[in-house]
Amino acid sequence: MNVLILGSGGREHTFGWKLAQSRRLTQLFFAPGNAGTQSLGHNIDIKPEDFAAVKQAVLSFKINMVVVGPEAPLVMGIVDYFAQDPELKDVKIIGPSAHGAQLEGSKEFAKKFMIDNQIPTAKYLSVTSQNLNEGLDFLKQLKAPYVLKADGLAAGKGVLILDQLAEAQTELGLMLDGKFGQAGHKVVIEEYLHGVELSVFVLTDGISYVILPEAKDYKRIGIGDTGLNTGGMGAVSPVPFANADFMKKVEEQVVKPTIDGLKNAKIDYKGFVFIGLMNVDGQPFVIEYNVRMGDPETEVVIPRLETDLLDLFEATAEGQLPQVRMNISSKSACTVMLVSGGYPEAFEKRQVMQIPEMPAESVAFHAGTQLEQSQVLTNGGRVLSITTLHSNLEQAVKQSIELAEKVQYKDKYFRSDIGQDMMRWSAKK
Ligand code: AMP
Ligand code: GLY
Numbered sequence: 264m265n266v267l268i269l270g271s272g273g274r275e276h277t278f279g280w281k282l283a284q285s286r287r288l289t290q291l292f293f294a295p296g297n298a299g300t301q302s303l304g305h306n307i308d309i310k311p312e313d314f315a316a317v318k319q320a321v322l323s324f325k326i327n328m329v330v331v332g333p334e335a336p337l338v339m340g341i342v343d344y345f346a347q348d349p350e351l352k353d354v355k356i357i358g359p360s361a362h363g364a365q366l367e368g369s370k371e372f373a374k375k376f377m378i379d380n381q382i383p384t385a386k387y388l389s390v391t392s393q394n395l396n397e398g399l400d401f402l403k404q405l406k407a408p409y410v411l412k413a414d415g416l417a418a419g420k421g422v423l424i425l426d427q428l429a430e431a432q433t434e435l436g437l438m439l440d441g442k443f444g445q446a447g448h449k450v451v452i453e454e455y456l457h458g459v460e461l462s463v464f465v466l467t468d469g470i471s472y473v474i475l476p477e478a479k480d481y482k483r484i485g486i487g488d489t490g491l492n493t494g495g496m497g498a499v500s501p502v503p504f505a506n507a508d509f510m511k512k513v514e515e516q517v518v519k520p521t522i523d524g525l526k527n528a529k530i531d532y533k534g535f536v537f538i539g540l541m542n543v544d545g546q547p548f549v550i551e552y553n554v555r556m557g558d559p560e561t562e563v564v565i566p567r568l569e570t571d572l573l574d575l576f577e578a579t580a581e582g583q584l585p586q587v588r589m590n591i592s593s594k595s596a597c598t599v600m601l602v603s604g605g606y607p608e609a610f611e612k613r614q615v616m617q618i619p620e621m622p623a624e625s626v627a628f629h630a631g632t633q634l635e636q637s638q639v640l641t642n643g644g645r646v647l648s649i650t651t652l653h654s655n656l657e658q659a660v661k662q663s664i665e666l667a668e669k670v671q672y673k674d675k676y677f678r679s680d681i682g683q684d685m686m687r688w689s690a691k692k
Contacts, residue, residue, distance in 0.1 A: 264573065265325055267292040268300070269311035269341075270332025273600075273630040273648040274558035277565045278330055278572070279303045280626065285573035292324055298639045299629025311336040314344045321354055328576060331358035331534070334555050338368035338416060342531070355580035356533075359554050363525060363532040366552040370412045370451040373552050380524035382517055384549045385410070386454040392439050401452055402431050411435055414449035420492075424455070456550065458543040461502045462560050465518055465536040466575065468584040472522045472536075473575075474514065476500045476567045476591055478560040479685060484607060486680050493607045494645055497599045497681030499656065500563040503689045504542060513540065513547045521552075533579050562628050562648045563596035595656035597682050598648045599663040600630070604674025606644035614641040617671040624659075625651040625666055641672055657686055 264287055268275045276299040279291055283303050291304030294317065300306060305324075309316040312335055321329065329345070331337055340361035345351040358364075365372040377384040386405075390398035402409055409431035413421030421443050425431040434442075438450045464475040478500040484490040505513075517538060525532045537553035537560075556564070565572065569590035578587045603610035612631075616639040621627055628650060631643015649666045653659035660682040667677045 264288060264327045264577075265290045265292070266328045266330060266573070267294060267307075267317075267321060267324070267326040268296075268330045268332060269294050269317070269336060271295050271297050271300075271631075272332065272558050273598075273628040273645070274556055274561040275332040276300050276303075276628045276630070277561045278332065280628065281565050281568065281572040282330075282576075285571045287571075287573050290324070292320065292326065294320060297629045297642070298632035298634040299627070301634050311341075312339060314339075314341055317341070318344075318348065318351060321351060326354060328355040328580065329357070330576060331356065332555065334364065334367050334416065334553060337361070337364040337534075337554050340364075346531075355577065357576050357579060358534040360531040363530045363534075364554045366536070367554040368416055370414045370551070371449055374451060376524055376528075377549055380520040382520050382524075382549055383547060385456050388452050389414070390435065390439070390450050390452060391448065395436070395439065398435055398450070398452055399432050402428060402435065405452075405454055408455045410453040410455050411438060412451040412453065413438060413443040414451060415445060417443045456541040456543055456548050458541040458548070459504060460550065461505055461540055461542060462557050463513055463518070463538045463540055464556060464560070464564055465522070465538065466579055466584070467522050467525070467532055467534070467536060468579045468582045469532050470526065470582055471584045472518065473584055473587070473589050474510075474518060476564050477502050477505045477510070478557065478563050480557060480560055481678060481681055484678075486678060491607050493602070495557065495559045495600060496602070496678045497597070497648075498557075498559045498563045499595065499597045499660070499682045499685055500560070500567055501595065503656075503685050509542065509545060509547070512545075513538075517547055517549060533582075558630075559598050559600050559645075559648045562598040562650045566596050566626065566650055566652050567592045567594065592652065594652045594654050595659045596650055596652045597656065597659040597663050598628070598650040599667045599677050599681050600645050601647045601649070601667055601670055601675055601677045602645050603631075603641055603643070604676050606676070610644055611674065612640070612642050614672040614674070615639075616641060616646070618647065619666060619669040621649075621666065622662070624653055625649060625662055627666070627670075646672070656682060656689070660686070
């Protein structure tokens with residue numbers, strides 16, 4: 264089978280690394296890919312949002328399956344585009360329809376979906392310039408801090424958490440006035456949830472589902488979860504507080520009603536559901552849905568998967584998920600993200616990288632990298648994610664950090680405290 268993976272991050276390199284282990288894989292293609300994916304297959308220089316170019320690649324390279332990494336092409340309707348094209352309709356594609364992708368593409372759609380399906384989530388009000396006063400009143404009824412979310416996709420930047428009421432009221436006005444462009448012309452105001460976050464990943468064929476390993480992501484740039492938000496600076500899996508009791512609540516109160524809700528609304532959904540959860544005193548509350556895998560969570564979730572990923576994707580596309588036997592490693596995975604100095608603000612690209620040989624338990628997944636005259640150059644904010652799988656979380660963390668120290672490029676930065684809070688949590692129990 265020939266597979267095309269859309270995207271260029273660590274998530275896509277990880278999918279490719281795992282698919283390359285399948286005996287049933289013939290050739291792998293990436294669009295556009297990065298320096299790491301080039302060692303697994305062929306990079307095609309097209310954008311995932313350019314559906315006509317994707318179609319051309321699918322036909323030229325006789326692609327049997329397309330795996331959509333990022334959310335943008337899903338929200339733009341790539342799955343519907345395939346379904347409606349006579350030449351593409353038989354190509355398997357992993358990802359939801361545009362309707363399903365609204366779970367990520369519109370915060371209001373997601374909140375309404377949760378309320379309709381009795382899925383626990385924070386209280387909210389959806390506001391436009393038409394009901395601004397209602398929004399200002401709703402803020403007054405809430406306790407600090409105040410959560411404001413731009414309704415549409417805002418490249419991970421559309422959420423504000425503010426300590427002062429006056430500030431929240433001002434920001435609400437600014438968002439509606441276009442601070443985040445079109446994405447913020449509608450704003451969801453939410454009650455703040457106090458707890459610890461975790462990410463739960465579900466793969467669904469539209470009828471049934473499998474729950475993949477959960478993960479914890481480290482979103483802030485600085486040690487001790489300080490500073491600006493990033494795309495993710497590292498991750499661990501499993502998450503020690505996600506014990507069987509908690510995960511049972513997640514499945515009963517969140518996963519089942521989500522999949523049933525999609526089915527009942529007749530939403531075509533064959534792909535990942537990434538559920539951002541807050542554990543509030545042992546009760547799960549949904550913070551957000553994403554309609555794709557997380558990055559860098561993929562870099563710890565997929566290495567723990569012992570099942571053939573091509574089998575899993577094929578069963579997803581064919582509505583046959585119950586036929587697949589899921590095997591998950593009980594080992595711990597830790598990934599440490601190396602970024603360009605300055606990220607998530609301005610940073611330089613095109614720095615020459617030296618990446619050490621990886622020992623058997625570790626893999627270097629490329630993110631923003633490119634290959635030029637057999638040299639690996641930095642090509643983005645997040646550049647390389649080093650994952651280690653080990654029977655012991657402490658060792659996994661230690662080895663990933665040691666390897667991160669050995670990588671060389673100008674202005675390298677990584678967080679050296681990935682997983683530390685989880686080790687402290689385990690030690691307390
Ligand atoms: P989102 O883009 O919806 O994931 O929000 C970004 C981040 O803001 C989340 O990962 C949480 O850390 C935080 N956040 C969002 N909503 C809430 C909430 N209702 N209560 C507390 N924290 C939140
Ligand atoms: N790491 C968070 C995300 O992929 O959205």
